[in-house]
Amino acid sequence: MKNTDRLKSEFLKVREWVESGMDDIIPKVEEYPSIIHQSVRYSIFAGGKRIRPLLVYLSYLLFDKDFDKILSVACAVEMVHTYSLVHDDLPAMDDDDLRRGKPTNHRVFGEAVATLAGDTLLTMVFELLPERLLKKKFKPGTILEFFTLLAGNIGSRGLVGGQVVDIISQGKEISLETLEYIHKNKTSKLFEVCILGAAIFGNASKKEKQILKNFAYNFGMLFQIVDDILDVEGDTELLGKPVGSDTDLDKATYPALMGLDKAKDMAKEYRDNAILDLEKLKKKNTDILTDLTEYIFIRQE
């Protein structure tokens, strides 16, 4: 149980760290026009697990312990994640009423403001990073390398591409290949930004970056398959969203496509591959990332 306690304490520490960072970065609700900053803050502080900032933190730990240097990166990935949730929840997309147990952004602020809140968050990421990272003495070239990774992984060849295929596949029979495309792009690609981003700022070698890229892929697929499984077997209260919401939308999921048992086997395989990647790194401090991978496999929320 010691491992679980340590992981819990890392989760708590990183949550506090990144939430205080975002509170500094995002304009206060008093700032004109107030409604947009209310809307942005509503979704940002709706209480997520902050797993993406945790991934930035734990991956940076492989190279350096001066976490203060990459706080803005940890904030940025959570802000990108939140932007994508706010847009995904819109009536024209998944039409979700609940997110993290609370009414979705457009249910509170209306569709127009919710759309603009997403736009604001995405834009803010590119505004906040240069100044903050330069102050931490990162080289401009390193910052640009990260920008290319980030923007490349969240556009039509990444996050948005995954969402597009997800949307146009609703109610259709799709192949396992298409489902993998959706999960890889909607989930793994942003995890890759977190993990590989930390590696870029940690001056990782080319070989280390390649291994971490593989780890991010396996970790992301594991995360998403477990998410699919929880949508069938999970507990609404723990999840903060109704169980079966994917089925209601007629979304393809691993359990729907291959049955629950085979989906669980597949999750196991991705877990094993991810842990193997971490071993291949031959670095100190991979143990908390290993614990996290195990936790993702057994998580209930």
Next chain:
Amino acid sequence: MKNTDRLKSEFLKVREWVESGMDDIIPKVEEYPSIIHQSVRYSIFAGGKRIRPLLVYLSYLLFDKDFDKILSVACAVEMVHTYSLVHDDLPAMDDDDLRRGKPTNHRVFGEAVATLAGDTLLTMVFELLPERLLKKKFKPGTILEFFTLLAGNIGSRGLVGGQVVDIISQGKEISLETLEYIHKNKTSKLFEVCILGAAIFGNASKKEKQILKNFAYNFGMLFQIVDDILDVEGDTELLGKPVGSDTDLDKATYPALMGLDKAKDMAKEYRDNAILDLEKLKKKNTDILTDLTEYIFIRQE
């Protein structure tokens, strides 16, 4: 008439230049998932005036003639502009059916894909610039300076902020101050990106940047007031959108707030100030920018 001919030829040249640049940058429609690239290309190649790329071009001309170096910047500002139009046209926002004389993006591709096409364009800008500008031998620090200007001017303290206030003001009586806020943020701030952006890449002095910032403000306000006037007096066919569409949305405009004659006087004042700014620069090659300013004042489309 010689001046008008020269301006026309610049318009044509820049249009061809930037459209070929965007054709290179944006994934082809064949690329998976095809629908998003169809949607992005539909709005990008719907035939705008390309006035923002022209501003990049003409402002860079004040400092350097090697335009090839800033083609990606000219493409980027047009892509940001198009993203903002696609989102502004959405049913939850202005609910426009026509844009540049053609059905709006969501009328062709649906709201979900249109929202994602906007997201794609915004993201793509930050992906395309680092690699292309580094190849042109701009310093990483210079590129980051431009990123900060760009992202800072199009978020909730710029373009999106203006759109938010525009949306929440519909149907309400607003002050001249609020109307100025909307126009400054929705229009001038992106013009500032074009003009000041070119100055950054042209190694302008601090003083030159300050003057060009003022010019961008005056030019943008002029552009927007004339837009308001054309919405009252213009020709639907030339404009590519119905005359009176602002009035239909119960939008505040300068003519509505102060009457047509006073609005025209105000346009004249901004024109004069913009031209004065150009004179203050004491640079060669300001004459086409002066011609452009005059053209904006008398434009019918």
